[in-house]
Amino acid sequence: MNDVMKAPGVRAGLAEAGEQRLGWIRSRMRSLAAIRTEFAESRPFDGLTIGVALHSEPKTAVLLETLAAGGAHVVGTGNHGSTQDDIVAALERNGIELFGHRDETLDEHRRNLERTIDRKPDILLDNGADLAAIVADRGLADTIVGGTEETTSGGFRLREEYAGRIPFPVIVINDSPLKAIAENRHAVGQSAVESFMRITNLQVPGRRFAVAGYGWCGRGVAQYLRALGGKVAVVEVDELKAFEAAFDGYRVGSLGELAGWADVVITATGRPGVVTEKVFDLFEDGVVLANIGHFPWEIDVPALRSHAVRSTTVATAIEELELPSGRRVVLLADGRMYNLAGTAPKGNSIESMDLGFTLQARSLERVATGTDSLVAGPQRVPDDIERAVARQTLALLNSAD
Incomplete structure (x- = not known):
């Protein structure tokens, strides 16, 4: 991050702008709002660090806030070219540390992935299997409890390039029919x-x-x-x-x-x-x-x-x-992914990400509290989570009629 971006006044201004945007997003992610309230009481991630590699944009921020409400120490980085600086600044105010900035180089992004692993996460919230790859290549797989993978691309890497090298459970969210x-x-x-x-x-x-x-x-x-x-x-x-x-x-x-x-x-x-x-x-x-x-x-x-x-x-x-x-x-x-790396990026709709990130939150909760029910390596979202999220989403849809 350049010196201008680090200046306190600039950071404060960015944080304010990010918080204004987050207010609208939070208000439309009703499923995550309910989980955030639940997690604040159940605290499934107490004492755990979640290492994140995920697009740093407003909808992702609501997910990370939900995990933090459940007791997680959240640290990580965005994906190359899609980081939104105002959102990163807003999350910093809530103790969520995300490395990187909008105009970072690919080499800077790779260093930020390494920095995330250097923080010794217990659980990985991965996108493209970038963090899992570093853990496997550095011989650190035994330090990881488990994780999730957001994308088809990451699922391919785990099942092909890193087949047999991931001894912990990874729930591949993109395998979900709901998602x-x-x-x-x-x-x-x-x-x-x-x-x-x-x-x-x-x-x-x-x-x-x-x-x-x-x-x-x-x-x-x-x-x-x-x-x-x-x-x-x-x-x-x-x-x-x-x-x-x-x-x-x-x-x-x-x-x-x-x-x-x-x-x-x-x-x-x-x-x-x-x-x-x-x-x-x-x-x-x-x-x-x-x-x-x-x-x-x-x-x-x-x-x-x-x-x-x-x-x-x-x-x-x-x-x-x-x-x-x-x-x-x-x-x-x-x-690059032009709906997130292009002009005035918006990405996928708020409601769709509310559903997808509900699957993420519930899957990470399962990793943190029920690894005995999971197997090593990549796997689909457990069926009971799929069905519970489907029921919850249908109820929310029906309540709007």
Whole structure:
């Protein structure tokens, strides 16, 4: 963090601004509000440190406040490019320590992840398996009671790259059907389309979109684009998901087949190397590339920039790259998750995150108080938690009728 950001007057101003924003968010996260009251009495995290790697934005802040109310010492960092400085400053007032700032470099972000582990957390609240990877690589896994993982990308890493190296239970929140439906399909779908329009000021109706990935997030992005009049095609390597996309009425093809057709390509796979230099010369002039997946690895940005003969920042979060052929490629938010790293980031809807973070809070409570009921390694949210959260959410929905 630079010296200006550290100045007491600047920090106080940021904290005030963050607190004003948090007031509105808290008022709409009714499920977490009920849990916060409960946790203040039951104190499931007394004496425990929770290490966090999660987007530092207002809805996340409400979750962290809920954990702190339950007795947790919360310390951690945001994700690269999505930290909101006013929210970090507001949380500092409540004893929650988050490292990092909006404009930090990738190296600074990695150091902040290391700093989080250096605080010797008992429980991990992870996003992309970044903290679990450090714990495994440094031989510290035996010091961890358990944790949660928020994303599909992190679930892949735990089950593939770090298979057999995580001896503690990790509840993968993104395996939850509740989260898949409410947050991944509907909230990411809505957020991806809204953020595309806000960042680019381009219309959706009549524009041709290729959505790479037809998991829950890809389904949602395709659905909401089509609902607003977009012409949508799907790129999917899994035959069954491609079959589903075709029967849902979408054109289905490889990226090579669709590159020359698409006005916009949005990646939503959770996997690296989706848009590579193999297709750069197939794109039409002016194509927009955007990523909604957790890691900025789905679009090979370094290769794209090295392939370009000229790069121009034309607006905040919009970079135009000219290829040797003279055609232009427009990149949003450096290939990062553009609904959180783009202009005036909002992320997913408040209500969807209330549900997702309720699953988080209950899963972390289970890790803290009932590890005997869990197994080592990545696993889905326990069924009784799923059903209790479903009942609670339905009750809240019905109370609004």
